[in-house]
Amino acid sequence: MSDTLDLQPAEQGAGEGWRLDGDGSFTAAPMPTLDLLLEPEAVQDLGLANLLPLQSIGLVFKTPHDGRSFSLARRLRNAGFDGRLVALGRLMPDQARHAMQSGFDGLWLEQDLVERHNEAAWRAALDVVVARLYSQQRLPASLAGRLAGPDIWQQRSQGQ
Amino acid sequence: MYAYDTFDQTFVDQRAAEFRDQINRRLSGALSEDEFKPLRLQNGLYLQLHAYMLRVAIPYGVLNARQLQMLGDLADRYDKGYGHFTTRQNIQYNWTKLSDVADMIDALASVQMHAIQTSGNCIRNVTTDAYAGVAGDEWLDPRPTAELLRQWSSLHPEFAFLPRKFKIAVLGAAQDRAAMKFHDIGLWAKLDDAGQPIYDIWVGGGQGRTPRVARLFQKAVPLADLLPTLDAMLRVYNLAGRRDNKYKARIKILIDEMGLEPYRAAVAEELGQIDRSVFAPALGEYRRIAAQFETAQRPALQGQKLPQGSPAFQAWLQQNGMAHKVPGYAAIAISLKAKGAIPGDASGAQMRAVAALAERYSASELRVSHRQNLVLPWVKLNDLEELYHALLEQDLAEANIGLASDIIACPGLDYCALATARSIPVAQALSHRLRERERLQGPLDLSLNISGCINACGHHHAANIGILGLNRTETETYQISLGGRADEDAKVGDILGPGFSQDQVPEVIETLIDTWQALRADGEDFATTYARVGKQPFKEAVYV
Numbered sequence: 153m154s155d156t157l158d159l160q161p162a163e164q165g166a167g168e169g170w171r172l173d174g175d176g177s178f179t180a181a182p183m184p185t186l187d188l189l190l191e192p193e194a195v196q197d198l199g200l201a202n203l204l205p206l207q208s209i210g211l212v213f214k215t216p217h218d219g220r221s222f223s224l225a226r227r228l229r230n231a232g233f234d235g236r237l238v239a240l241g242r243l244m245p246d247q248a249r250h251a252m253q254s255g256f257d258g259l260w261l262e263q264d265l266v267e268r269h270n271e272a273a274w275r276a277a278l279d280v281v282v283a284r285l286y287s288q289q290r291l292p293a294s295l296a297g298r299l300a301g302p303d304i305w306q307q308r309s310q311g312q
Numbered sequence: 313m314y315a316y317d318t319f320d321q322t323f324v325d326q327r328a329a330e331f332r333d334q335i336n337r338r339l340s341g342a343l344s345e346d347e348f349k350p351l352r353l354q355n356g357l358y359l360q361l362h363a364y365m366l367r368v369a370i371p372y373g374v375l376n377a378r379q380l381q382m383l384g385d386l387a388d389r390y391d392k393g394y395g396h397f398t399t400r401q402n403i404q405y406n407w408t409k410l411s412d413v414a415d416m417i418d419a420l421a422s423v424q425m426h427a428i429q430t431s432g433n434c435i436r437n438v439t440t441d442a443y444a445g446v447a448g449d450e451w452l453d454p455r456p457t458a459e460l461l462r463q464w465s466s467l468h469p470e471f472a473f474l475p476r477k478f479k480i481a482v483l484g485a486a487q488d489r490a491a492m493k494f495h496d497i498g499l500w501a502k503l504d505d506a507g508q509p510i511y512d513i514w515v516g517g518g519q520g521r522t523p524r525v526a527r528l529f530q531k532a533v534p535l536a537d538l539l540p541t542l543d544a545m546l547r548v549y550n551l552a553g554r555r556d557n558k559y560k561a562r563i564k565i566l567i568d569e570m571g572l573e574p575y576r577a578a579v580a581e582e583l584g585q586i587d588r589s590v591f592a593p594a595l596g597e598y599r600r601i602a603a604q605f606e607t608a609q610r611p612a613l614q615g616q617k618l619p620q621g622s623p624a625f626q627a628w629l630q631q632n633g634m635a636h637k638v639p640g641y642a643a644i645a646i647s648l649k650a651k652g653a654i655p656g657d658a659s660g661a662q663m664r665a666v667a668a669l670a671e672r673y674s675a676s677e678l679r680v681s682h683r684q685n686l687v688l689p690w691v692k693l694n695d696l697e698e699l700y701h702a703l704l705e706q707d708l709a710e711a712n713i714g715l716a717s718d719i720i721a722c723p724g725l726d727y728c729a730l731a732t733a734r735s736i737p738v739a740q741a742l743s744h745r746l747r748e749r750e751r752l753q754g755p756l757d758l759s760l761n762i763s764g765c766i767n768a769c770g771h772h773h774a775a776n777i778g779i780l781g782l783n784r785t786e787t788e789t790y791q792i793s794l795g796g797r798a799d800e801d802a803k804v805g806d807i808l809g810p811g812f813s814q815d816q817v818p819e820v821i822e823t824l825i826d827t828w829q830a831l832r833a834d835g836e837d838f839a840t841t842y843a844r845v846g847k848q849p850f851k852e853a854v855y856v
Contacts, residue, residue, distance in 0.1 A: 192551075217350055217433070219473025223550040226470050230585040244347055246334065253469035270342060281330040282323065286463035287539070289470075289590050304319045304463075305593035308600065 373401030384663030613640025724764025733781025
């Protein structure tokens, strides 16, 4: 693990796509400007402390089957990262809730992926049916709508 | 037993609706098969050789009569009249149509059941002792812990796409009746000096092509630290577990390659970062769940006596009965291993019949054991003889629990897309021979398990006599292993030598049993004899 990190801004603004935010808004947008874009393998070599001062980090999902970036997001949030966390790559609409509940602020999706699942499915991605988990780790402040709010155990303990 | 409140019911109803939508998107083509696969697997839906297979969760193997009746109805309505009870205490239907699955899930939700996380690379159905809450050697009822874990792991956002499946078992007794040390994580619950739950955590057990007995990760973890510790253990695994080769993706391989101490250090570092406040409600939740199980316990009964009955009744009671922790009761296992039967299979009619017996004789409660049998946990001693005769009428009074003919077998090549050999016909042929031998010679005290491929769903590694079906140059070959055991002294069996053809297997098994009987000291079981004499005499007897 390196003590210092030469942070290069990720390749920005390349490619058209869409952003899905924690409030459920879904808008056409170029790739966001991020301080760092990370693939899961790279993180093993980075000191977590080096990442905490950043304003924004993008975590890449190479396939919908690879859930490492969900845990990376949670690890960053647990360590105190309070900047913007964006999920990029091969996600499905069904995984948007996993991303938000793991600590992401939003997703950025390439045009082909949006077309693949159709725009309506992405617009509805955060109108999830199962909105309340039994035990929910801390959610990003940007999250609004059905996913925000206390989990089942909290509600039970409060007699709701 | 645990009963859903409004939150639980809403959760499974919503999940059923969500899965209906996912199925509709697959049927319309909006989801490709590759995209649908992890979604369907997380809801227990496999694509097998001939049809979709739906695996239904029976959390920690506990059922009520109404639920078993529904499982029987589903077998008749959506399958070919059968269900197959599995080694994870679940049930699976091998002939379901994709277009029927959403209706099946709705029907299950109506009786507080679901298929959540019965497959997929996520935390699977938590298993435990089929005699939990009633076993005489129990320190702590493991079911509240298992239910707490069920809730915590259900739709867990971070651990839904792990490197590989993840299996947890919980025990609370001196004897391991859940193969705990063959799990990714095993929890052995005990009580501290103040009578509070503490857990020995074992990690890295598993079967498959690289069998491993779990290693002790940490002793005496208090309940308050249990979920934070599991959370940290899973996160380290999710990030560091291998994803380049699915056969090397289980946590046992991570522990092998990383080493137990470095893994412990990584988990400790992770634990240091965790926000423990999110787990704070778990303590109250545990107490709420435990209270439900305590309320369902029954007080000691006066005036109950073990009946005399016929010799056949006595033999059945001796073999299938278990001493109960509450005076006046017995726990009775119902064997799904009749002579020539498919291990773990039950017809819809049988399920409904057993449900009716549970209602009448066992406080409407049942269990599924990891050896693919059923258990009636609350039978009054005075009712035993009547129950025996009722089971006889249903052909469900086979007195072979824990014997050689109580065979564990996976579905094998008759159903499974992964299998390389058939296991069902091998099990049936052996069942005929062994049951006959038990009739003539008395109980054969050994375990015999059969897997149809190296994935080891039939637990062959953990059997006194294990049989593994392989396909060598288009011919099914069966490799024998000896000396495995799934109890608290868990051990992986030793491969005996070159494999045998399907036709040879029954003769070979009988030779192995002959050898054991010739070598054993008075009253010695197979595992003890094997531990004493080793592989050589068995090898010499078989490879002449």
